[in-house]
Structures are given as C-alpha cells and as structure tokens.
Amino acid sequence: xxxxxxxxxxxxxxxxxxxxxxxxxxxxxxxxxxxxxxxxxxxxxxxxxxxxxxxxxxxxxxxxxxxxxxxxxxxxxxxxxxxxxxxxxxxxxxxxxxxxxxxxxxxxxxxxxxxxxxxxxxxxxxxxxxxxxxxxxxxxxxxxxxxxxxxxxxxxxxxxxxxxxxxxxxxxxxxxxxxxxxxxxxxxxxxxxxxxxxxxxxxxxxxxxxxxxxxxxxxxxxxxxxxxxxxxxxxxxxxxxxxxxxxxxxxxxxxxxxxxxxxxxxxxxxxxxxxxxxxxxxxxxxxxxxxxxxxxxxxxxxxxx
Numbered sequence: 360x361x362x363x364x365x366x367x368x369x370x371x372x373x374x375x376x377x378x379x380x381x382x383x384x385x386x387x388x389x390x391x392x393x394x395x396x397x398x399x400x401x402x403x404x405x406x407x408x409x410x411x412x413x414x415x416x417x418x419x420x421x422x423x424x425x426x427x428x429x430x431x432x433x434x435x436x437x438x439x440x441x442x443x444x445x446x447x448x449x450x451x452x453x454x455x456x457x458x459x460x461x462x463x464x465x466x467x468x469x470x471x472x473x474x475x476x477x478x479x480x481x482x483x484x485x486x487x488x489x490x491x492x493x494x495x496x497x498x499x500x501x502x503x504x505x506x507x508x509x510x511x512x513x514x515x516x517x518x519x520x521x522x523x524x525x526x527x528x529x530x531x532x533x534x535x536x537x538x539x540x541x542x543x544x545x546x547x548x549x550x551x552x553x554x555x556x557x558x559x560x561x562x563x564x565x566x567x568x569x570x571x572x573x574x575x576x577x578x579x580x581x582x583x584x585x586x587x588x589x590x591x592x593x594x595x596x597x598x599x600x601x602x603x604x605x606x607x608x609x610x611x612x613x614x615x616x617x618x619x620x621x622x623x624x625x626x627x628x629x630x631x632x633x634x635x636x637x638x639x640x641x642x643x644x645x646x647x648x649x650x651x652x653x654x655x656x657x658x659x660x661x662x663x664x
Contacts, residue, residue, distance in 0.1 A: 394598075394660065396610060396653055401594025403456035404533065404587065409466035409498040413488055415480075416505025416539075417472050425568050425645065426503065427465055429577055432641030433584070434462040439640045442663035447581075447639055450652045450661055451607070454589045454596055461588045463499075467492060479509045489523050489534035499533045499587055501580070506539040506572050513538055517548035518579040520587045533591045535583045541572030549575025551615065551624040551636075551648075559622030564636035567646040574648065581649050582608040596655075607653050611660035614651035619662075624648075626664060638663045 410430055414423065432444035439445070452460045469491060476484050489500045500523075504510055518537035524530075540548035546556035552566040552574055566574035586606035589596045597604030616625025616638060627636045627648065637646035651660035 393658060394610060394653060395658055396596045396598050396605070396607070396655070398454075398456065398596050399594045399601075401456070401590075401592055403454060403461075403589055403595050404497065404499070404591050405456075405459050405461055406497060407462045407464060408588070409495050410463050410584075411466045411492045411494070411498060411500045412468045413471055413491055413500070413502050414469065414505075415471045415476075415488060415502060416474065416478075416508045418470075418503070418505055422570065422573050423468075424643075425570070425573050426576065426580065427468075428641055428643050428645045429580070429647060430463055430465050430584075432639075432645065432647075434460075434464065435642050437642055439642060442639050444639045444641045444647060444649065447649050447652065447663055448585075450654050451585060451588055453655045454607070455655070456595060463584070466495075466498065474508070478507060479511075480504065481511045485510070485519075485536045486521075486523055486534075489532075489536075494532050496530060499535060499584070502534065502536040503576070504536070504538040506541040506543070508538065509543065510536070510538050513540075514544035514547055517544070517575075518583050520583045520591075522592050531592060533587050535580070535587055537576050537580045537583060539572040540575050541570075545571060545575065548579060550613075555622065561622050564624065564627070564648070565634045567630070567633075567635040567637040567648060569633075569635070577647050578650055581647075582606075585652055608650050610653050611651040614660050614662060615648055616662050616664045619651075625651075625662060628664060 433448040435445050485502055488502045492500050520535045522531040522533050545553035549571050551564045552571045553563050568574050585608045589607045593601045597606050599605050616627045619625030627638045629636055637648050639647045639649045641647055651662045654661040
C-alpha cells in the first residue's frame with residue numbers, strides 16, 4: 360500500500376536532521392536502525408506476468424501511451440541508455456522465493472470512460488473492477504482512475520495493491536489501483552513534481568512527461584508493481600504489520616537519487632533543454648523518475664543515480 364506511514368517517516372527523519380543541526384552531540388546518540396525487509400516464506404510472482412489495464416475515466420491517448428511505455432520498459436530487451444527502467448526493475452531479481460525474474464508484459468486493456476460506477480469509488484468497487492478480467496494463471500490487474508475520479512481514502516493511499524479470488528478460480532490474482540492525483544492531493548501523491556503538503560517547501564521538479572498527474576502515477580505504479588511481485592499475498596517481503604507493510608519501494612519513501620533527505624529527492628538527471636528531472640530511460644525515448652528500491656543484497660535503498 361502506498362503512503363502508509365509516509366508522513367510519519369518523513370517527519371521522523373526530519374526530526375533527526377534537525378536534532379543533528381542544533382545539537383550535534385545529541386544527534387550522535389541517535390542510532391540509525393538497519394533497514395531489513397523480512398521474508399515471510401510466501402509466494403512471489405516470477406516468470407512471465409501479464410499486466411491487464413482498466414482505464415476508469417477519461418485518459419488521453421498520450422497519457423495512456425506514457426503508462427503503457429513504462430510497463431513495457433520494465434522488461435524490455437530493447438537497448439536504451441542507462442540508467443534505464445529495466446535496470447531499476449532488475450533489482451527484483453534479488454528477492455528470493457522463486458527462481459528467475461519477473462517479466463511484465465501488457466495484456467488486455469479496457470477503456471471505461473462512462474463512469475458506470477460513478478465518480479466516487481469505494482474499495483469494494485475497486486475489487487469489482489479488478490475482477491473484470493478473465494485472467495491467465497500469472498497476472499496483475501491494474502485499475503487506473505482518472506483525475507476527476509475520487510476514491511475512498513485517496514489522499515492517505517495514492518494507490519494500493521492486494522489480491523482477489525475469482526468465483527470459480529483456485530488461485531488468487533494480484534491487483535493494483537493507482538489514481539491520477541492532479542486534482543487530488545498532488546502534494547502527497549505526485550511529489551516531488553508538486554509542492555509537498557508537509558515538511559520543507561522546496562521547489563517542485565519539472566515532470567519528465569509534462570504531466571504532473573501522470574508522472575505522479577508512474578511513481579506510485581512503480582512502487583506498487585514492485586510491492587506486488589515481492590509481496591503479492593501479504594506473506595512475501597515486508598517490514599511492519601501485514602495490514603500496513605513497508606515493501607520493496609515504500610520502505611524507501613522520498614528517495615529518488617543519492618544524497619536524498621526529507622524534502623529533497625536526491626540527485627537526479629535534469630534535461631538541459633526542458634529542465635525536466637528524471638533518473639531512468641524507457642522505450643520510445645521516454646524518461647521517468649523512479650523511486651529507490653530496497654536491495655536484499657545490500658539491505659539498503661538502491662538508487663539509479
């Protein structure tokens with residue numbers, strides 16, 4: 360689940376920074392706890408995974424292509440400049456619980472612009488939408504809600520993932536929901552492309568695809584896809600309670616580049632022409648800003664730059 364403990368984590372880290380600034384001797388006594396995501400011996404998603412997409416609400420063809428290109432970039436064999444989306448995703452191979460890598464491929468897409476369930480969705484309705492697809496054995500159903508669609512507890516979650524069990528199916532299927540936050544809590548769900556709601560008010564970065572809402576969705580989608588393959592059924596890799604876990608990427612909240620601290624995303628690449636900030640290249644010349652991912656081999660948050 361995205362954004363669980365996010366505000367608390369940011370302020371806790373900020374407090375440590377302030378203590379060290381104003382009382383160095385006391386700051387030296389603050390012991391940094393190692394970041395360990397425990398493996399709970401459950402199933403991880405490995406091999407070829409079909410990613411089905413349900414677009415709920417109004418998305419432009421350009422917006423859809425940005426997100427589809429991102430998913431295609433995760434497991435692309437096409438040569439793109441480094442750092443790349445694929446090199447970011449490769450860190451998931453370091454998670455045990457299954458051999459090989461997680462290869463994501465875009466499957467069926469459903470356009471749902473008519474708001475048949477209304478413009479306010481509850482959690483049960485997200486589950487209903489996630490059950491729309493007739494799935495293969497290894498799939499992730501992704502529900503994407505447009506900026507005019509409000510979702511229950513939107514601002515405290517930004518997105519979430521879980522699993523559903525088909526009526527006549529034996530195996531659970533993973534699902535993800537991510538919403539466009541351009542009109543709802545962009546300071547919470549689209550940071551660092553928008554002024555943050557809490558903490559230091561540093562200037563926002565310029566989004567690489569010139570769409571704050573969609574680039575914010577990419578950050579949250581990346582977070583949730585990584586969490587899904589490494590903890591699909593609440594018994595994989597996570598820290599804390601299973602009902603509100605810190606997972607592969609959500610454990611590294613707010614870190615996008617080296618040297619990050621609360622209110623500062625870290626060192627990223629800035630396009631000399633557009634001024635846009637990014638840290639990963641994708642297919643079709645796309646550029647994305649991706650959050651750090653916890654690496655089991657080093658027990659630390661791995662950044663691309």
